[in-house]
Amino acid sequence: MSRIFTVSVASVYPHYVTKLERKGRTQAELDEVIRWLTGFDDAELRRHLEAGTTFEDFFAAARLNPSASLITGVICGHRVETIEDPLMRRIRYLDKLVDELAKGKAMVKVLRA
Template identity: 60%
Template sequence: MKVTPEHNERMAKMTFASVYPHYVTKVERKGRTKEELHQVIQWLSGFNESKIKELIDDNVTFKRFFEEANLNPNAHLITGVICGYRVEEIDNPLTKKVRYLDKLVDELAKGKKMENILRTA
C-alpha cells in the first residue's frame, strides 16, 4: 500500500497522547505490561519514564515526539507489515518512525520475546 502525502500529514499532526492509551490497552489485553510498553518506547526513542509522561501531558504531536527522540541505531532492523504498510518501504521519515513504534507495540502484544522486539537477539 502506498503512503499518501495526506496520510503523512495526518501522522505528523496526530498526538502521542491520543494513541498512547490504545497502546496500553492493546498490550495489557494480551497479558503484557505498561512497563514493557515503556521499555519498548524507551528503546526506540531514548525517552525515560518522566519524559514519556511529560510528552503525554504536553499533548505533543508525533512530529515533535520524534524531533526530540534519539532514535535507536537499530531501528532500521524493524521490518514487516503494520496497518497495511510494509515498514521498510515507507519513504516519509516521520511516518516510518511512527510505524516503527506501531510495529514494536504490535510485536509486544503478539507475545514476542523482549530481546527479539528490541533487536538484541
C-alpha cells in the first residue's frame, strides 16, 4: 500500500490551491474539478476536508465520473491510463486534472466535456 493512501486530502488540498493560484487559477476551479471527478457536492467536499478524510476513504466514498477514464497522459513519470492500482489511478486522475488547470487548459477540456 502506498503512503499517499493514508494521507488526508485536506493536507494536500492547500498545495493544489497554491499551485493553481500561482498560475492564475482559483480555488473555485479546483473545487469544480474535484466535484466533477468525485461526484461530491460542495457540502460533501467540505465535510471530507474538515474531517481529514484519507485519500483511500475519500475515493471509496466518491462516485467517480464516468468520463474519468478519458483522463490520459503522464503524471509523476507514469501514464495515468496504465496505472494498475485503482486507488492510485484515481489519485493520479486528480493530480492530472490539477496539472491541466495549472497549465492553462480550458475548463471545458479539463472536464472532458
